[in-house]
Amino acid sequence: MNVTYFIKRRKALKMSQCKLCDGICTQATLSKFESNTHVPSLTILTQLCARLGISVEELYESEESTVSQLSMQLDDIEKRLMMEDYCRAFEELNAINPEQIQSVVAQMQFYYLRGLMTALTNGHVIDVSYDLSMIFNVLDAKQKTIFTYLGFLGMAEMYARNHQPKRAQSYFDKVHDYLNQLPAEQHSEQYYLRVLMMVYYTAEFEMTQKRYEKSQRLIEAGVQLCSEQHVTFYLPDLKFLATQCAIERHCPTDEVQSLMSETMAFAKINQNQVVEVKLAALKRQVEKGKLREA
Structure with a gap:
């Protein structure tokens, strides 16, 4: 029951507890109700609500609305x-x-x-x-x-x-x-986004620990999950991580550039400006590295 809705209605009408409960119940009864410690009888509650110009049902409807x-x-x-x-x-x-x-x-x-x-x-x-x-x-x-x-x-x-x-x-x-051990039954898109978030951060950690193969397996599993569940939101992040992983593993330049292109494409599709900025910074790092080598 949404007691807050009841209190707001009373205050909006500038009605004191004493005035509201007059002839219906004691002020202590009303006070206990408004402090959420005791709900009065249906008869009393109905009379109080009627005096406020609302129904008891509205208290429950308002609660559902608040929860939603x-x-x-x-x-x-x-x-x-x-x-x-x-x-x-x-x-x-x-x-x-x-x-x-x-x-x-x-x-x-x-x-x-x-x-x-x-x-x-x-x-x-x-x-x-x-x-x-x-x-x-x-x-x-x-x-x-x-x-x-x-x-x-x-x-x-x-x-x-x-x-x-x-x-x-x-x-x-x-x-x-x-x-x-993901459950076999289908879940909501929100559930899979949460799973993909776990995949991303776990793969990122494994990469920082130089366990590149384990990181790569997680990334590939994440990309596959995106494809199976038609959830593209985490594709830019996963592709960016795959790019980082490829650079750390000293993969061929063509492979790294291809991953960069895929990352940018998915970032633009998903309007993920954070990944776009990260990718630009990564490209600059790669270019600086090449210049030092030269």
Whole structure:
């Protein structure tokens, strides 16, 4: 029940608690309802709502609308995370009070988003650990949802960015195990985008550890998943990673240039300006390297 809607309606009418409950119930009864500690009887609630010019049903309808709006808000923030638009993502996320989120799924999405983004932006270890432990220890203690593995990804990135590769590896291994056992049944596009995000960051870590073959296998698996599920969003990132991997492995120039062309093409199709900027910087590095060799 959306008590906030009830309170906003009362305040909009500039009606005090005392005036609203007069002749219907005690002020203590109304106060307990508005503080979310006790719902009065249906008879009393109906009379209170009638005095405000609303129905009891509207309280439930408004709650559904609020839940739906929050879900869309979190999905929008998640897209910004995947686009590496961290500034806007944090701005929108900070406007949400996690204590007011009633849905367990929405709570897990909130804590994974805040924890992973904090890790990716080199935030405080304590903040990352707190947010992600809310998933591991409270919301998904039995590790039944994808949010646990997205949380593992956040922990892995936190350790990787704090130069603790062994600890990072232990969490990336958990993510990799999940990727090796993806459910056979079809899922939503959002699910596969989350999977591809795990693929990307795991492959990136393996490449930084100079395990190029393992990184390449993950990249190829990601590209195949994009093709099978008709999800192109992560193709620019994966192709960019493949380009980096090819350069590190000293692959032939023709192969590197071909990968660069593919990366740029997919970046333009998906309007991924972040990858375009990264690719331009990588090209400059390659050119500088050639000049030094010459």
